[in-house]
Structures are given as C-alpha cells and as structure tokens.
Amino acid sequence: MVGSNFGIIYHNSAGGASSHGQSSGGGGGGDRDRTTPSSHLSDFMSQLEDYTPLIPDAVTSHYLNMGGFQSDDKRIVRLISLAAQKYMSDIIDDALQHSKARTHMQTTNTPGGSKAKDRKFTLTMEDLQPALADYGINVRKVDYSQ
Amino acid sequence: MQTEHWGSLPAEDDGGQLTPDKYVPTAAKKLKLDEIRQRGDPQPQEKHHKLELRSALVTQTIEVMKQTEVLQSLIETYSNKNGSSNYLLNPCLMIPEVDFPPENAAELVGSQKFQKPIWFTPTVDTAYSRGDPEAYPEIPSSACRQAMRKVMCGMLRLAGFTDCSESAVQLLTDATEEFLRSFIGEYRGYYDSQPRLQNSTVLQLVPLERAHFAQTGTSLTQVHNYYKHKVLARNRAEIAEFNSVLQEYDKLMKESQSSMQKQHNEFNGHDFLNILDNSATGSSQSIGGMAMGDMLQDLGGSTGSSGTVSSQQMLYGLLDGQISSNTSNMTGTSGNGSTGGNGNGNGATISNFHATFET
Numbered sequence: 001m002v003g004s005n006f007g008i009i010y011h012n013s014a015g016g017a018s019s020h021g022q023s024s025g026g027g028g029g030g031d032r033d034r035t036t037p038s039s040h041l042s043d044f045m046s047q048l049e050d051y052t053p054l055i056p057d058a059v060t061s062h063y064l065n066m067g068g069f070q071s072d073d074k075r076i077v078r079l080i081s082l083a084a085q086k087y088m089s090d091i092i093d094d095a096l097q098h099s100k101a102r103t104h105m106q107t108t109n110t111p112g113g114s115k116a117k118d119r120k121f122t123l124t125m126e127d128l129q130p131a132l133a134d135y136g137i138n139v140r141k142v143d144y145s146q
Numbered sequence: 147m148q149t150e151h152w153g154s155l156p157a158e159d160d161g162g163q164l165t166p167d168k169y170v171p172t173a174a175k176k177l178k179l180d181e182i183r184q185r186g187d188p189q190p191q192e193k194h195h196k197l198e199l200r201s202a203l204v205t206q207t208i209e210v211m212k213q214t215e216v217l218q219s220l221i222e223t224y225s226n227k228n229g230s231s232n233y234l235l236n237p238c239l240m241i242p243e244v245d246f247p248p249e250n251a252a253e254l255v256g257s258q259k260f261q262k263p264i265w266f267t268p269t270v271d272t273a274y275s276r277g278d279p280e281a282y283p284e285i286p287s288s289a290c291r292q293a294m295r296k297v298m299c300g301m302l303r304l305a306g307f308t309d310c311s312e313s314a315v316q317l318l319t320d321a322t323e324e325f326l327r328s329f330i331g332e333y334r335g336y337y338d339s340q341p342r343l344q345n346s347t348v349l350q351l352v353p354l355e356r357a358h359f360a361q362t363g364t365s366l367t368q369v370h371n372y373y374k375h376k377v378l379a380r381n382r383a384e385i386a387e388f389n390s391v392l393q394e395y396d397k398l399m400k401e402s403q404s405s406m407q408k409q410h411n412e413f414n415g416h417d418f419l420n421i422l423d424n425s426a427t428g429s430s431q432s433i434g435g436m437a438m439g440d441m442l443q444d445l446g447g448s449t450g451s452s453g454t455v456s457s458q459q460m461l462y463g464l465l466d467g468q469i470s471s472n473t474s475n476m477t478g479t480s481g482n483g484s485t486g487g488n489g490n491g492n493g494a495t496i497s498n499f500h501a502t503f504e505t
Binding site for chain 1: 195255283284285301306327333362370
C-alpha cells in the first residue's frame, strides 16, 4: 500500500535505518514490532496532538456513541475526525477542479473575460455533483422536480 | 354474635396519643420550609456546552487569504501595473496605510515538526500520547449538523472557493455525516464479526485501519500526508504570498509618498503665483496689469458656489506662507465678499485651510 509507512521501509534484519529509527523514535518495541503496520499507525497516533482537525472531537464522539462505542480515547477520536476531514477535502478539491474547468471554458468562449474574476470560484451543484459521484455518492433530484 | 363489617372502624381507639416519632410537628415543618425558602427556588442544572471550532492553522490561513485579497485590490486600485513593476495611477492620490499585525503571519507550527517522518520525532510523554481517557460533552444531533456546516464552509474557503450555493453546503454536510456513519458502522461491523470483541466498546486501532481501508481504499496514515501537504503547506504558501504582496504594497506606498513629497516641494507658492499670473494674462489681455489682491477678489466674487470655495480655500492655503501681507485682503474676499480686512480672525482661518491641504 503506497504511503502506508511514509516511504520508509524497515528491514527485518537489525541495524541500518531501522535501528536508527528505533533509537530516535524513543518508543519501545524492537524491529519485529516496527515491521507491523499497526506500529506505524500507533507511532502516528501518539503524535496526533499537533494535528488540529476542523471537525470538533465532540462531534466525532457523538457519532461514535451512536455507533455503540465508548469514545474516551481522544487519539482515536481525533484520527477519525482527521480522516473525515481528509475525505471531504478530497471531494471539495475535485469540485474546485470541476469549477475551474467550467469557468475556464466559459471564459474562453466569452470574449474579453476579466482576469480579476478568475480568482473567484463559486461552488454550485453542477460542480459538486460529479465530484461526489467519483466518491460513490450519487446525487439525483426527486422525480417530480426533474 | 357480633358481625364484622368490611371497612368498619375499630371500636376502641388505642392510638389516641400520637408519639413524636410518628408525626412531624408543624413548628418543625415551618423551620424546614424557611430553610428551603432561604436557599431559593431549585434551579435546573445547566448543561450548556460551547462547541468551539478551533483550528488555528486553518483560521490563520483564511485570514491571511483575506488580507492578501485586500492588498491586491488596493494595488489594483492605485497602480497601473506594467509587467513586474508598479506605476502609480495618480501621483496626487495618497495611498492609504494598512496595518496588519505581524502576528497574523506568524508560524504556528514549528518548522521542524513536520520535516521528518513521524517516528524520527521523539514522542513526548503527555496525557494525550498516553491516551488518558477524556469525557466529551453530549451534544444533540442538530448541534452536530450545525457544527459540520460551519466546518464545510471553512473547508470550502480553504480550498479556494469564495462563494457557494446553499444546497451545495447542505449536500456536503449530509455527505460528511453519511461518511462518519458508514465509517463507524464499518468499524462496528468488524467488532461484531469477532466473537472476542462483540461486546467490547473500547476503541482499538487495527479495526479502525481496516474500516478506513474498506471505506476509502487507503490507509489511515494518508491523513498525515493530507495534513502536511494540504493544510500545513497551504498555510505556508498563503503566508509567503501575503508577505510578497505586502512588500509590493509597501513599495507602491513609498513611491506614492515620495511622489507626494516631490509634488509638494515643486508646487510652492512662488510657482503658483507665476501660474496665476500666466493664466490671468492668457485668459484676458485687458486685466493683464491687475494687482494680485484685485485678481483674487475678482475670483472670490465670481465663484459664489460652495463647491468652488473649497478649491479657492486650498489655493489660499498655499499662498499662506508666501504672501502674508495680503492675507487679510484675500480672506475678506472669500468670507463676505468685501475687501475690508479684519485681518486677525481670518488669518487663523487661513492657517486652518493650510493644515487641511497638507493632510
């Protein structure tokens, strides 16, 4: 899986980069532990304090409680918040690309399009719909309004 | 035979005397009631929780973006940009000074923090890294949706959108909620499939990674890359752009100030007199030999409207330093139309006009 260990490959044999990583990592566990994906994640999880998500932890905690979990581990709560933020950010970035493409087409078709207006982008359903569709969310109007 | 009726009272009253342990005397009740009254009416327990959306990095990025826009619009207003250099559109127009505190563009996250891979950074032993339990306030679903809506607006602004339609924000909020529900549902599904974890409510990491992979097809560690490249790098890029635009604006403002200074030095009273003299001789040959006081009097008399008086007053201000002997005469003309001089009072007015011009 690309990016699962941030491009760093730990070797099973002791020494080299892995032993350096272990010594500077400051955490416990040997090389055997380092090779497991969960150790990468747990390293990441313990450093999440500086990653401030936009989605408040209390909101994520609400959904965790609704799912039958006791949300008292703030590290996991924060990880879920960040994952949701990343997911939505990817969708919004796609929508921005759609919006840019559409605006560019309109500007090229219209003679004398101003440069100042190029910086302004408005999110409309027209742009959001295909972006959401790429992520498996299909948006359709109800039959009577079509 | 004595019949016993159902519900009949007993014939002999053996409980005639009430003992103190069987009842509460009225005097004692009164004391208790007074005590309750003194304490006041019982208030319902307040359960207000303030839900704060605080991501200093994102807030700073958006603020810096706004300030950059303000500066860019000011530059566009006051300059005639030609290639890489700015030229003042109107040299007589003073460019306003902007005061953005330097803290706005401060580095909120240490530059060392995200430079190297996570495990090369030693973990600091804090309550967070230990995973000490923390109780979150219980909030209703409606509050969650409101918060999510605000979050979406922030994310849209961060991505580069300046406006959005109402339905698009609503749809994004719905999508986020649906993602969280399905993600947590997947997470719960893994617990349910394991007999050992079926009744567990404690959060574990490996099932979360599996649920995330099932949901998005990527690892949870991608969150680090997202934060580093999209949030942090964006913040740095916006700050860098702001600084460059601010430098450009400073340059333009210095140019404006120097040109204003130059104009002020060149446009002194002596030259002004020459201009006036030339224009007078040019416009009408018949008044070529008119005295300065008479000419200004003529100007005052002919321009009675309030709009022209202000420009005339500015001219008087310019003349203030050079022709002090004529001040009483000139102000007399502009004030009441007569040439008579109450010199002292009007002299003060002139200095006032001069100050107005300089600002």
